[in-house]
Amino acid sequence: MGNEKVNVTVKINGNEKRAEVEPRTLLAHFIRDNLGLTGTHIGCDTSQCGACTVLVDGQAVKSCTLLTVQADGSEITTVEGLGQVGNLHPMQQSFWEKHGLQCGYCTPGVMMAAVGLLQQNPNPSDEEIREGLEGVICRCTGYQFIVDAVKHAAQLMRETEAEVQLVGEERL
Amino acid sequence: MTKVVGTRLKRKEDPKLITGHGSFADDIQLPGMLHAAVLRSPHAHAVIKKINVEEALKVPGVVAIYTGKDLEGKIGPVPTSWYVPDCDLKEAPQYPLAIDRVRYVGDGVALVIAEGRYAVKDAMYLIDVEYETLSPAVGQKESLKDNAPLVHDDIENNLAFHWKAGTVPEEVCEKAEASVKQSFYVQRVAPSPIETRAAIGRYNPGTGELTLWCTSQNPHIHRMVLSEVLDITEAKLRVISPDMGGGFGGKIGVYPDEALVGFAARDLCRPVKWIEERSEHFTAANFGRDEVIDVEIYGQKDGTITALRVTNTHNVGAYLSTMGPGVSTIDFGLMITGIYKIPYASCETFGVYTNTTPTDAYRGAGKPESTYQIERAIDLFAKEIGMDPVEIRRINMAQKEDFPFTNAQGLVYDSGDYEKPLTKALEMVDYQKFREEQKELRKRGKLVGIGFSTYVELCGFGPSKVAGGIGFQGGIWENATVRVHPRGSVTVYCGTSPHGQGHATTFGQIVSEKLGIPMDDIELVFSDTKSVSMGWGTYGSRSVAVGGSSVAIAADRVIDKAKKIAAHELEVSVEEIVFEEGIFSVKGSPSLQRTFKEIAKSANMAWNLPEGIEPSLEASSYFDPENFVYPFGTHIAVVEVDKETGQIELKRYVAVDDVGRVINPLTAEGQVHGGLAQGIGQALWEGIVYSKDGQNLTGTFMDYAMPKARFFPKFETAFTETLSPVNPIGAKGVGETGTTASTPAIMNAVMDALEPYGIKDIEMPLTPEKVWRAISESEGK
Known part of the structure; x- marks a missing residue:
């Protein structure tokens, strides 16, 4: 059957985890079922909806498109690693402020996709955000407040970046 | 306060x-x-x-x-x-x-x-x-025929139900100076949470x-x-x-x-x-819609509509779903005249079993379909007599002074002022300017169009007596219990069951304002039959109008009891107590006061309660409204059609909705946006397609066109506020306005764009191929 378990090691949200998995285990299932990180959701079975998007080695990836074994040795960030209540990531803060979520099911994936987008384009226009979120589906919001949230997050992140640089320069 | x-x-x-x-x-x-x-x-x-x-x-x-x-x-x-x-x-x-x-x-x-x-x-x-x-029975019209395969051997002609309401006298139709007949298909779609x-x-x-x-x-x-x-x-x-x-009904x-x-x-x-x-x-999982709607609309050349005859042939699937039979009958058939004062109307509905997945309520359930046929039909009638689509709407719509307004099928609309959102939406879109630009653009071969939808919706389910009368197997009152804990925080138990709408926030706002306590002191409990004594759930845009009202009434009852305790402690009569911003004070002597927290403690400790007052501070409400609520509004779409490819670009979308009292404009806007995306999705992209042998050819998100972010422009939304008189907070309902109004607005806009080709209708969804074919065929004529 080829179902003999294999060892994998991943660094997830900063913690190293080793596990034995069936070779066919999807990364999305591994994250949820083996690691108990249920913030990453699954909304389809054809890799269209993007609810399961996480960062793998810094890239936004739909975790249902990878087998766990393919992620062996990778660094993974899920929504739980993005930020916590009391210490929210600008993306989380912006989704809250701008009402970028309703049921909240697609939200972790959408936020991770948006984080990936801002890494490539820190100052996107509305249109670029809409294009950049091609890989995710939200059924609740009609996307408008998601666009607002991502734009707001981009601004917050640019400001923080500027502050960090300023502090860095002062130190020099 | x-x-x-x-x-x-x-x-x-x-x-x-x-x-x-x-x-x-x-x-x-x-x-x-x-x-x-x-x-x-x-x-x-x-x-x-x-x-x-x-x-x-x-x-x-x-x-x-x-x-x-x-x-x-x-x-x-x-x-x-x-x-x-x-x-x-x-x-x-x-x-x-x-x-x-x-x-x-x-x-x-x-x-x-x-x-x-x-x-x-x-x-x-x-x-x-x-x-x-x-052999399977698939389409509803085919499945009604005598030789069609039977889904259930003992149910003749696959006819699940045959419903009629209203009559249109033949002479009214004969006297009409103009009439239009059109068949529409409001296609099957997937709610797709x-x-x-x-x-x-x-x-x-x-x-x-x-x-x-x-x-x-x-x-x-x-x-x-x-x-x-x-x-x-x-x-x-x-x-x-x-x-x-x-959820979206699914x-x-x-x-x-x-x-x-x-x-x-x-x-x-x-x-x-x-x-x-x-x-x-x-x-x-149950799908939504799948109704073939045949419409005859009659009227005079001055624009007055005199009669409307509608037949709905509804594909119910292989079994009757939970709400299925009500969708194309009560929800649809009693609302066919929309906002208009049409003297005669009739609806005949055939519910047809087929060998397909059952259909049930989907966001709006019956009202998007009824709005679709009347808003499309009135546009076709306007074209027939050469009248502007706004003018024909103004001529026929119920006026402010007509409320409470009884429609042709006997439903009494609670409150309305249809001119208000219409005027506002026309201003927002700058209608006159658009028509001028359209003339110029048409000269240059550009196909731009504008489409209207002046809708009204039946929601806020509703009076339980009526539920019984229309065969619904449930009461549709709503329950809330406000429980005040000894140290002054509050838990509210509600019978509605939110799943994205944000009721913990909106209901919390109602309680916070009533009791004068911070939002953080209020917890809401929903969706558990062991915690919440009873309730009827979240659908039909009922949660704020019915559930929110129940919360408000229960909070008022808490205040009434608390006032008695405060009066007793302050040694005055209850009439002398005023309650504002969480403080009970004595009229004329504001320094004599008790805080909400102090009374919470007094009530729960029960060391010194007035005669006849039981311990604890808790109240429940079982609110059963006297009528449904009828939100309304005007939506306007502006589109451009690429005649070479049939591709439609949605350039602007203006939505002015009147949903009664708005509890939280942020979440209300969110509801409108989400509804719009689904209603526009129905017009332009979405659709479940079955093969002749009953296979769903659109069975994944690869084949079923779920709207993406890049499909939409920035929606331009606004609210007017006409309160409902049938519940204590004056709320109507906001969850389904977007899906109800937007589908015909888009269709009317595309048909307006295609007017130079004489195209009157194209079956939804308006995929580029269909639009291109329609243009090509009309050019070939």
Whole structure:
């Protein structure tokens, strides 16, 4: 059957985890079922909806498109690693402020996709955000407040970046 | 008093959802939990000859496999909950697993229970079923014909129900100076919440209690229906809707799968989890719409509409769903005249069984379809007599002074001022300027168009007396309990069941403003039949109008009791107590006061209560409104059609909605946006397509066109506020306005753009191919 378990090691949200998995285990299932990180959701079975998007080695990836074994040795960030209540990531803060979520099911994936987008384009226009979120589906919001949230997050992140640089320069 | 209602508060729900701490069904893990999978029919219509489970049982980890025959006598059929009267309704029993015949692709054939998510599927695929295929009935018009295959042998012509309301005298039609006949197809669509359906059952043989977590918009309805299906008392059945990833009507229905999970958990005395896959959802979860609507509209050349005749042929699928029969009859047929003062109207509805997945309520349920036909028909009539679409609407619409307005079918609209949103929307879009630009652009060969939808919606379900009269198997009042704890925080228990709408925030705002306490001191409990005594759930834009009102009334009752305690402590009469911003004080002597927290403590300690006042500070309300609510508004779409490719670009979308009192403009706007995306999706992209042999050709998100962010422009929205007189907060409903109004606005805009070609109608969704073909054909003429 080829179902003999294999060892994998991943660094997830900063913690190293080793596990034995069936070779066919999807990364999305591994994250949820083996690691108990249920913030990453699954909304389809054809890799269209993007609810399961996480960062793998810094890239936004739909975790249902990878087998766990393919992620062996990778660094993974899920929504739980993005930020916590009391210490929210600008993306989380912006989704809250701008009402970028309703049921909240697609939200972790959408936020991770948006984080990936801002890494490539820190100052996107509305249109670029809409294009950049091609890989995710939200059924609740009609996307408008998601666009607002991502734009707001981009601004917050640019400001923080500027502050960090300023502090860095002062130190020099 | 501090304004809380009407402010754009951030949602209480969000911190858990943005940090991965939500608790959706698949996040629930119970000790010893097994996984379930349902083997489904690959044929639309077939006889089950033999089921061989031998190989499947050999898969490591398999615990049990049940077939329909195994369950005979152990589990009852899942009934519809809407027995619409006077329509000769014929219900075919839907057993949770097909016993000897499958009637749609997706019909359950066997239930597999195993250790682990993957093992259960391994086993499922090894079940060998021998079928003898039969000819399927697919489209509704074809299935009504005499020679059509019968879905249920004893139901002639596949006619599930035949309903009529209203009459149009022949002479009115004869006297009309103009008339238009048109057939519309409001195609089948998939509600598509991003979380699919799920159920988890846990049975305690010691107590006999069965707990069922399931993706339900109405857990108390699930409890009521499933207690009968599973033959267990309601007191022993606890239904919990965990955090839910959307519903849109698709999770109203009580489904066979949920009954199966409850049955297996009890039979095996182990927790059982079933998580639906998306491709499974596209065969086994109820769809929406699928109505062929034939319209005749009559009137005079001055624009007055005199009569409307409508026939709706509704594809109900293989079985009657929970709300299915009400959608194309009551919801649709009583609203066909929309906002207009049309003296005569009639509706005849045929509910038709077919070998397809059942259809049920989908966001708006009947009202998007009724709005579609009247808003399209009135445009066609305007074109026929050469009148502007805005003018014909103004001539025929009910005026402010007509309220409460009785429509042709006898429904009494609670309140309205249709001119208000119309004027505002016209200003926002700058109508005159658009028409001038359109002339210029047409000269240059550019196809731009503008489309209107001046809609009204029946929602806020509703008066229970009426529910009984229209055959709905439920009350539709709503329940709330406001419980004040000894140190002054508050828990509110509500019978509605939110799944994205943000009721913890909006209901919290109502309580915060009433009691003068901070939002953080208020917790809301929904969606658990063991915590919430009773309730009817969230659908039909009823939650704020009915549930929110119940919360407001219960909070008022808390204040009434608290005032008596404060008066007693301050040694004055109750009439002398004023309550503002959380402080009870004596009129004229404001320094004599008690805080809300102090009274909370007094009431709960009960050391010194006035004569005849019982301890604790808690009140409940069971609010049953005297009427439905009727939100309304004007939506305007501006489109450009590329004549070379048929591609439609939505350039602007203006929505002015009047939903009565707006509790939280931020979440209300969110509701409008989401509704728009779905209604526009129906017009332009979405559609479930069946092959002639009953296979769903659009069974994944690869084939079914779910709207993406880049499909839309920035929506331009606004509210006007005409309060409803039928509930204490004056709210109407906002959840379904977007889907109700937007589909015809888009269609009317595209038809306006295509006017130079004389094209009057194209079947939805308006894919580029269809539009291109329509243009090409008209050029060929």
